[in-house]
Amino acid sequence: xxxxxxxxxxxxxxxxxHLDLQHLWEWTLRxxxxxxxxxxxxxxxxxxxxAAALPLGFSGQAEVVDVWLEADxxxxxxxxxxxxxxxxxxxxxxxxxxxxRGPALQTRVEAAEYLVTLxxxxxxxxxxxxxxxxxxxxxLPRERRGKPYDLRALIEMLETGTGTVPxxxxxxxxxxxxxxxxxxxxxxLDVLGIPLEMVRVARTHLIFxxx
Amino acid sequence: xxxxxxxxxxxxRILLKVQxxxxxxxxxxxxxxxxxxxxxxxxxxxxxxxxxxxxSNLGLQIxxxxxxxxxxxLAERAYSPWIDMEEQMRISGIPLYSLESKHAxxxxxxxxxxxxxxxxxxxxxxxxxxxxxxxxxxxxxxIHPLVIAGGxxxxxxxxxxxxxxxxxxxxxxxxxxxxxxxxxxxxxKSKNRGGLLRSLAEISGVYVPRFYDVTYLDxxxxxxxxxxxxxxxxxxLKRMLAQLPxxxxxxxxxxxxxxxxxxxxxxxxxxxxxxxFCQAGMITRPVRERGVDEVVAAAEAAIQSTGVEExxxxxxxxxxxxxxxxxxxxxxxxxxGRHLTVSLPSLRIDTVSxxxxxxxxxxxxxxxxxxxxxxxxxMRRIINKYIPDEQILSTVxxxxxxxxxxxxxxxxxxxxxxxxxxVQAIVDLCKRVLAEGRRAxxxxxxxxxxxxxxxxxPHTPFQWVAVDTPQQIRLKQDLLKRELRDRNIKLSWTEPxxxxxxxxxxxGDRRLAEVLFTAWQKxxxxxxxxxxxxxxxxxxxxxDRDLDPAFYTHRPRRPDEIFPWxxxxxxxxxxYLFADYQKSLAGEIQQDCRQNCHACGxxxxxxxxxxxxxxxxWKCPEVKSPQRAKVHK
Numbered sequence: 001x002x003x004x005x006x007x008x009x010x011x012x013x014x015x016x017x018h019l020d021l022q023h024l025w026e027w028t029l030r031x032x033x034x035x036x037x038x039x040x041x042x043x044x045x046x047x048x049x050x051a052a053a054l055p056l057g058f059s060g061q062a063e064v065v066d067v068w069l070e071a072d073x074x075x076x077x078x079x080x081x082x083x084x085x086x087x088x089x090x091x092x093x094x095x096x097x098x099x100x101r102g103p104a105l106q107t108r109v110e111a112a113e114y115l116v117t118l119x120x121x122x123x124x125x126x127x128x129x130x131x132x133x134x135x136x137x138x139x140l141p142r143e144r145r146g147k148p149y150d151l152r153a154l155i156e157m158l159e160t161g162t163g164t165v166p167x168x169x170x171x172x173x174x175x176x177x178x179x180x181x182x183x184x185x186x187x188x189l190d191v192l193g194i195p196l197e198m199v200r201v202a203r204t205h206l207i208f209x210x211x
Numbered sequence: 212x213x214x215x216x217x218x219x220x221x222x223x224r225i226l227l228k229v230q231x232x233x234x235x236x237x238x239x240x241x242x243x244x245x246x247x248x249x250x251x252x253x254x255x256x257x258x259x260x261x262x263x264x265x266x267s268n269l270g271l272q273i274x275x276x277x278x279x280x281x282x283x284x285l286a287e288r289a290y291s292p293w294i295d296m297e298e299q300m301r302i303s304g305i306p307l308y309s310l311e312s313k314h315a316x317x318x319x320x321x322x323x324x325x326x327x328x329x330x331x332x333x334x335x336x337x338x339x340x341x342x343x344x345x346x347x348x349x350x351x352x353x354i355h356p357l358v359i360a361g362g363x364x365x366x367x368x369x370x371x372x373x374x375x376x377x378x379x380x381x382x383x384x385x386x387x388x389x390x391x392x393x394x395x396x397x398x399x400k401s402k403n404r405g406g407l408l409r410s411l412a413e414i415s416g417v418y419v420p421r422f423y424d425v426t427y428l429d430x431x432x433x434x435x436x437x438x439x440x441x442x443x444x445x446x447x448l449k450r451m452l453a454q455l456p457x458x459x460x461x462x463x464x465x466x467x468x469x470x471x472x473x474x475x476x477x478x479x480x481x482x483x484x485x486x487x488f489c490q491a492g493m494i495t496r497p498v499r500e501r502g503v504d505e506v507v508a509a510a511e512a513a514i515q516s517t518g519v520e521e522x523x524x525x526x527x528x529x530x531x532x533x534x535x536x537x538x539x540x541x542x543x544x545x546x547x548g549r550h551l552t553v554s555l556p557s558l559r560i561d562t563v564s565x566x567x568x569x570x571x572x573x574x575x576x577x578x579x580x581x582x583x584x585x586x587x588x589x590m591r592r593i594i595n596k597y598i599p600d601e602q603i604l605s606t607v608x609x610x611x612x613x614x615x616x617x618x619x620x621x622x623x624x625x626x627x628x629x630x631x632x633x634v635q636a637i638v639d640l641c642k643r644v645l646a647e648g649r650r651a652x653x654x655x656x657x658x659x660x661x662x663x664x665x666x667x668x669p670h671t672p673f674q675w676v677a678v679d680t681p682q683q684i685r686l687k688q689d690l691l692k693r694e695l696r697d698r699n700i701k702l703s704w705t706e707p708x709x710x711x712x713x714x715x716x717x718x719g720d721r722r723l724a725e726v727l728f729t730a731w732q733k734x735x736x737x738x739x740x741x742x743x744x745x746x747x748x749x750x751x752x753x754x755d756r757d758l759d760p761a762f763y764t765h766r767p768r769r770p771d772e773i774f775p776w777x778x779x780x781x782x783x784x785x786x787y788l789f790a791d792y793q794k795s796l797a798g799e800i801q802q803d804c805r806q807n808c809h810a811c812g813x814x815x816x817x818x819x820x821x822x823x824x825x826x827x828x829w830k831c832p833e834v835k836s837p838q839r840a841k842v843h844k
Contacts (some may be wrong), residue, residue, distance in 0.1 A: 012236035015235075016466045017233070017467075019468070024466055030520070031515070031516070031517065085240075086240075087238060102784075
């Protein structure tokens with residue numbers, strides 16, 4: 001059975017990278033007593049697909065992973081059984097069985113929303129001005145790993161506040177996350193003149209394309 | 212000192228600037244975070260190398276588990292930060308802290324260092340400095356944590372004597388509890404460091420170096436080692452558990468990729484082979500085995516509690532574990548189809564080993580490791596690891612023909628009385644092994660030859676002999692490099708500088724403490740990491756302290772010489788070792804002692820323990836008392 005797990009990743013796990021997270025799920029599932037389905041080939045590995053890599057240091061509030069288990073749909077693991085086998089920092093939010101033949105999760109991610117918390121206060125009006133300037137720009141040409149791209153085209157939303165509460169200590173952003181067109185919060189923060197070590201970043205949502 | 216929340220806040224600002232920040236945040240499954248104020252004694256265990264290497268250390272896992280089982284104590288962990296992290300910590304003023312609660316190490320009652328090998332010494336000094344704790348025992352008082360160390364390297368504690376308040380000699384499972392009791396006592400009453408150290412000196416297996424005076428003869432060798440307080444015994448006999456306690460099963464599961472992410476079950480402690488170069492084989496006597504049922508149950512519990520799919524069955528010599536075949540069969544049946552990788556290290560060179568490995572491995576990828584240690588029959592007699600050439604060849608024939616494409620062969624150069632002919636024998640043997648591989652597998656067959664350099668270690672029959680000079684080592688290595696040029700043979704070796712450093716540190720006396728300190732001041736650390744080792748700093752340190760390094764390494768020791776480690780006893784008698792050394796010179800083999808006791812000294816030293824545990828699992832043979840033996844003659 002293919003099982004989709006929605007989870008939060010925080011605390012010490014913010015410093016755990018994508019490949020390590022893969023292993024972490026492997027061990028967590030085994031501790032929960034689940035037998036994993038392996039890929040074929042000379043080096044079989046468990047079938048685990050994480051929707052989108054989360055940059056080191058970011059927390060995730062609603063990350064998604066698909067795992068393939070030997071058990072059938074009548075034996076869907078409960079969120080509690082997975083939670084008790086999970087390391088500190090990993091919170092299981094939802095578990096559902098999904099169509100075995102559905103497309104890979106990675107190909108369905110369209111955008112991601114982030115909430116940035118400033119660790120030290122900045123002048124509210126100054127921040128608003130910088131955000132307005134970014135939104136007003138026709139294009140924001142940037143270069144990453146030697147490849148030029150337009151960051152402006154990847155910004156779908158950018159504002160101060162938490163989404164529910166106005167706050168000069170928070171910035172919300174929604175950035176495109178399609179294959180070959182992924183907006184990075186750290187790049188946008190750089191344009192806003194905010195160094196990464198002055199903030200805490202949480203990915204609050206992943207937005208998936210309807211099939 | 213900074214509070215845990217201050218440390219946390221500062222860490223957040225630096226962690227993204229370093230490689231692998233997951234090393235520095237803890238949060239592993241099965242790690243234990245207790246309420247700091249709920250316990251009376253707080254212990255930090257420190258492995259003085261990076262997280263990736265330290266976290267899987269079995270010794271520390273055992274002690275961590277044992278201390279955390281106590282309601283009155285907690286154990287947390289720390290490792291050496293890598294160079295980049297150390298720099299960031301210094302810039303931000305972050306002291307070395309524990310991964311569990313982020314307390315500064317200075318806040319603990321006890322700091323326990325695990326020192327399995329000597330090249331960690333400078334990292335111990337560095338860790339104390341990063342913790343903001345005075346390096347020297349004499350500069351510390353009751354306001355500082357008690358600083359102790361244990362592990363195999365501590366069987367010659369003298370080079371580190373100035374920096375440790377106490378050493379644990381031998382097995383730590385029981386003595387750690389006795390140390391915690393003593394620390395609790397001290398906190399209740401005297402609050403006096405001297406008083407605590409005196410009570411520690413009374414605990415069997417604990418060595419408090421400040422309570423001993425060492426005098427030297429004109430030639431620089433030790434004249435006498437004398438206790439200077441009544442609590443200190445003349446000889447510190449190692450601790451030894453008559454029966455192995457239940458093995459730990461709640462292994463820490465690191466969140467990052469590390470060297471050995473596996474669970475380990477120790478199936479046996481000690482070794483009866485008596486290889487003369489092997490320190491572990493001498494200092495871990497007697498052999499004590501665990502039962503198959505206990506090992507299988509522990510393996511299952513460990514796999515269940517970690518989810519890890521790699522199991523190591525540890526011992527110094529797997530083939531000598533009495534029910535090894537039963538164990539392998541039981542493990543195979545229990546875990547069939549569960550994607551479990553099992554390793555069974557240190558197998559004897561015979562075809563039985565090949566059959567054992569075949570039962571464990573579904574695939575033949577990777578290599579099959581054999582350790583002849585010497586390539587000529589003459590030399591294998593000298594080191595007491597006698598195996599006929601033909602047995603080696605028939606074993607490799609079997610390995611290749613069963614489909615393993617690579618055989619790793621471990622050798623040492625620098626054995627006593629070795630000539631270039633013995634080194635040439637390594638070349639010849641590698642080529643003969645590869646020829647067997649070609650016959651079975653054609654061009655796919657490979658040989659990896661790992662050739663390290665012998666260091667005569669304390670408490671072994673070879674403790675009297677000299678280490679090869681760098682010139683001798685280079686000559687032998689050049690021969691190997693020249694003669695083993697074959698695209699299917701891979702040669703690896705130990706750099707002579709690394710060998711010399713390890714030899715000084717393992718054979719040194721108290722005067723080496725100043726050399727160590729000076730070398731550390733000059734920047735020596737991570738000496739076990741080839742690319743970090745600063746040989747120049749060490750040479751300068753010896754010169755600054757007016758000591759000749761060759762005194763420690765390139766000098767055969769007098770038969771009557773008092774060794775710097777003379778007061779540390781592993782229960783194997785010195786005259787037994789000397790007699791065995793003489794046998795070696797005559798090319799005589801000492802048989803495995805499971806059938807016949809060679810009277811090494813273990814049984815009389817632990818006579819009480821033996822009486823209380825005459826059972827199955829302690830593998831010394833029954834010894835008749837001398838009188839009864841006479842009657843039978």
